[in-house]
Amino acid sequence: MADPAPKRPATIHQVASLAGVSHTTVSRYLQDKDSLKPKTRIKVEYAVKALDYRPNLVARSMRTRHTNRLAIVLASGAHFPGRLLAAASRTAHEAGYQVEIVSVEGGSQERSVRIDELARSGQVEGILALSPISLRGKQSNRVPIVVSGSYDDKLHGLAELADATEIRDIVEYLVSLGHRTFLHVAGDQNFASARNRKSVYLETIEQLGLRSVGAVDGDWSAQSGFDAITGLPADCGVTAVVAANDVVAMGVIRGALSRGWNVPGDLSVFGWDDEEIGRFATPSLSTVAVDREAQGRAAIHRLVAEIRGEPIPEPTTQTINHLIYRESTARPPSRPPAGAPS
Amino acid sequence: MADPAPKRPATIHQVASLAGVSHTTVSRYLQDKDSLKPKTRIKVEYAVKALDYRPNLVARSMRTRHTNRLAIVLASGAHFPGRLLAAASRTAHEAGYQVEIVSVEGGSQERSVRIDELARSGQVEGILALSPISLRGKQSNRVPIVVSGSYDDKLHGLAELADATEIRDIVEYLVSLGHRTFLHVAGDQNFASARNRKSVYLETIEQLGLRSVGAVDGDWSAQSGFDAITGLPADCGVTAVVAANDVVAMGVIRGALSRGWNVPGDLSVFGWDDEEIGRFATPSLSTVAVDREAQGRAAIHRLVAEIRGEPIPEPTTQTINHLIYRESTARPPSRPPAGAPS
DNA sequence: GAATAAAAAGTGATCGATCCACTTCTGAGC
DNA sequence: GCTCAGAAGTGGATCGATCACTTTTTATTC
Numbered sequence: 001m002a003d004p005a006p007k008r009p010a011t012i013h014q015v016a017s018l019a020g021v022s023h024t025t026v027s028r029y030l031q032d033k034d035s036l037k038p039k040t041r042i043k044v045e046y047a048v049k050a051l052d053y054r055p056n057l058v059a060r061s062m063r064t065r066h067t068n069r070l071a072i073v074l075a076s077g078a079h080f081p082g083r084l085l086a087a088a089s090r091t092a093h094e095a096g097y098q099v100e101i102v103s104v105e106g107g108s109q110e111r112s113v114r115i116d117e118l119a120r121s122g123q124v125e126g127i128l129a130l131s132p133i134s135l136r137g138k139q140s141n142r143v144p145i146v147v148s149g150s151y152d153d154k155l156h157g158l159a160e161l162a163d164a165t166e167i168r169d170i171v172e173y174l175v176s177l178g179h180r181t182f183l184h185v186a187g188d189q190n191f192a193s194a195r196n197r198k199s200v201y202l203e204t205i206e207q208l209g210l211r212s213v214g215a216v217d218g219d220w221s222a223q224s225g226f227d228a229i230t231g232l233p234a235d236c237g238v239t240a241v242v243a244a245n246d247v248v249a250m251g252v253i254r255g256a257l258s259r260g261w262n263v264p265g266d267l268s269v270f271g272w273d274d275e276e277i278g279r280f281a282t283p284s285l286s287t288v289a290v291d292r293e294a295q296g297r298a299a300i301h302r303l304v305a306e307i308r309g310e311p312i313p314e315p316t317t318q319t320i321n322h323l324i325y326r327e328s329t330a331r332p333p334s335r336p337p338a339g340a341p342s
Numbered sequence: 343m344a345d346p347a348p349k350r351p352a353t354i355h356q357v358a359s360l361a362g363v364s365h366t367t368v369s370r371y372l373q374d375k376d377s378l379k380p381k382t383r384i385k386v387e388y389a390v391k392a393l394d395y396r397p398n399l400v401a402r403s404m405r406t407r408h409t410n411r412l413a414i415v416l417a418s419g420a421h422f423p424g425r426l427l428a429a430a431s432r433t434a435h436e437a438g439y440q441v442e443i444v445s446v447e448g449g450s451q452e453r454s455v456r457i458d459e460l461a462r463s464g465q466v467e468g469i470l471a472l473s474p475i476s477l478r479g480k481q482s483n484r485v486p487i488v489v490s491g492s493y494d495d496k497l498h499g500l501a502e503l504a505d506a507t508e509i510r511d512i513v514e515y516l517v518s519l520g521h522r523t524f525l526h527v528a529g530d531q532n533f534a535s536a537r538n539r540k541s542v543y544l545e546t547i548e549q550l551g552l553r554s555v556g557a558v559d560g561d562w563s564a565q566s567g568f569d570a571i572t573g574l575p576a577d578c579g580v581t582a583v584v585a586a587n588d589v590v591a592m593g594v595i596r597g598a599l600s601r602g603w604n605v606p607g608d609l610s611v612f613g614w615d616d617e618e619i620g621r622f623a624t625p626s627l628s629t630v631a632v633d634r635e636a637q638g639r640a641a642i643h644r645l646v647a648e649i650r651g652e653p654i655p656e657p658t659t660q661t662i663n664h665l666i667y668r669e670s671t672a673r674p675p676s677r678p679p680a681g682a683p684s
Numbered sequence: 685g686a687a688t689a690a691a692a693a694g695t696g697a698t699c700g701a702t703c704c705a706c707t708t709c710t711g712a713g714c
Numbered sequence: 715g716c717t718c719a720g721a722a723g724t725g726g727a728t729c730g731a732t733c734a735c736t737t738t739t740t741a742t743t744c
Contacts, residue, residue: 009464011700022723027702037710037721057465058403059700062729067400076428086418086445098465101443103424103431122351123399123440222622247619254622277589277619280564280596353730364694369732379692379740401730404699 010051019047069098071124075131076103087296132190144306164196179240184215185228187244225251239332246271246278264330283327291320352393361389413466417473418445429638474532486648506538521582526557527570529586567593581674588613588620606672625669633662
């Protein structure tokens with residue numbers, strides 16, 4: 001079982017002596033293969049291969065004071081943004097960074113503590129927070145931190161409403177179907193994206209002169225959608241719901257059904273995220289296809305720019321999301337709206 | 343913007359000189375605070391606080407030859423097992439390990455290459471693979487690798503069928519409702535859990551003398567469930583489907599509906615995973631509640647045991663999953679089964 | 685109070701890479 | 715043959731911890 005000879009991996013010195021060069025030359029080879037004479041390079045290359053040498057990254061980190069690692073922090077309970085992570089991970093890799101994904105339990109309090117600790121640990125050179133955090137306290141010895149979806153004060157306007165502008169498109173679409181009375185079941189207001197969507201919703205309602213029976217704060221859960229609908233007064237007259245995401249939308253639909261409201265006959269429901277399951281649900285969900293990959297890439301680019309002290313790239317103003325219309329939305333009932341006194 | 347004085351974090355030597363002791367004493371303090379005389383300890387404690395000292399983990403790793411880091415590898419496309427990861431992450435943390443989550447793109451080929459690289463990089467002390475990999479090649483300089491759901495050859499029997507035994511319970515339940523003709527839509531057969539479930543399904547069908555119209559290999563997607571159902575001959579007589587997971591089950595239900603088969607009136611469908619959305623779908627999904635936390639913990643315990651050369655803990659034979667019965671399962675139609683010639 | 689053991693603290697080496705400040709070698713061009 | 719630039723070597727120092735030893739201090743015993 002146990003290795004009799006726990007043979008240590010080769011070091012740069014062993015490579016050097018096998019290749020008949022100095023360790024400095026091997027080091028040079030590792031940094032830039034072209035700075036060596038072809039003849040020397042071949043000797044070193046051979047030795048590296050023969051010994052299956054791979055530089056000890058710990059030792060390198062120690063000397064260079066670079067870990068080349070980033071951390072992505074997310075809340076353990078929340079939905080795991082797989083596609084975004086994959087894209088972020090790949091982008092970071094291309095930029096020469098390893099990615100450590102830290103899933104932190106507890107509230108935003110504990111999360112902030114953990115992030116702070118991480119930021120000062122010297123283990124990572126930058127942090128991307130996908131969950132909301134409250135950052136205060138001294139900034140000394142801290143690495144750059146990018147909080148997804150939130151932007152610097154300088155970057156208000158379009159960017160401020162990142163990942164939310166399509167809410168307006170949704171409402172306008174529903175208006176075009178004939179809807180006039182709306183409900184918004186929002187996501188966890190600790191998340192920038194949830195706040196953004198809510199404020200765009202409220203703005204749009206205001207600007208288009210529509211009626212909103214409420215913007216209920218939820219927690220991204222199906223249960224919150226269910227509760228929001230079942231908690232409505234019977235005569236509120238709502239005919240369209242803008243849900244924070246697809247899961248919430250499923251809860252809304254189930255809640256409507258439990259009240260005897262037909263979807264989309266009596267109530268139209270719009271989701272967000274284009275999750276696979278929504279396409280196969282009954283009714284299938286109208287939703288927003290989100291370019292999670294682009295979001296992940298953008299976040300990492302931003303973080304890497306901050307780390308390197310380069311100018312921070314403007315967030316793309318170009319919309320990267322688009323609406324998908326399926327069975328959960330339709331014209332409102334021509335008879336008095338669902339639940340209205342007959 | 344740029345820090346004018348990029349003040350380096352304090353080192354153990356600075357702490358030592360401030361406390362008026364040797365660096366070794368500070369080091370001892372870090373390992374075991376009780377090995378110091380109270381008077382000395384207080385001096386060191388004060389200095390640590392005053393300098394906001396935190397040990398440089400890179401330097402420590404270099405000396406101890408321990409990184410105290412584990413990697414969890416998963417396929418980037420697949421569903422992100424959030425709860426399992428959270429539990430695994432926490433368990434690892436308790437055992438003194440940091441967790442790096444590596445999401446690898448590409449097929450099992452590329453994944454294996456990446457894992458092999460990781461295993462030899464010296465960056466991590468152990469790897470937990472949640473996605474299937476094919477491990478061959480030389481084992482030298484490799485850290486322990488645990489592949490979730492698969493067990494050593496020694497551990498056949500109960501453990502071999504880990505995370506699958508409930509399939510038998512499902513079939514028995516459906517039999518008790520009156521079902522006799524079954525279909526299984528399996529998950530990606532590269533996954534041990536998918537293989538296990540399929541083989542338990544086939545065994546159970548055999549042993550109970552039931553009829554199976556097939557065990558279709560899928561890929562965990564809703565589409566695969568949809569295709570499996572819509573591809574059936576009209577007169578197959580199936581009345582119950584055991585799906586690989588909830589997402590597949592949703593696809594199955596939608597596929598049945600598209601053929602005019604009512605669920606659960608004509609067809610019962612059982613899922614797996616107890617995803618939140620399944621409780622709010624219409625019909626709500628009968629499913630298996632999986633203790634993902636326990637799975638995550640177990641996997642990490644196993645990995646840590648291997649790293650430390652301790653005896654590998656027996657996988658719990660106790661079942662950690664349980665069945666949840668909802669609307670998607672019911673008695674089979676008393677009239678000729680769905681799709682049978684009338 | 686001296687002998688002795690045990691506990692506490694100090695000394696200097698070490699881990700494996702990069703960086704530094706030179707020096708030496710090599711080969712091309714005139 | 716001489717110069718000069720680029721390649722390669724020399725011989726450390728350095729990063730910040732831990733560790734194997736050694737030395738000093740403290741406690742215990744007779």
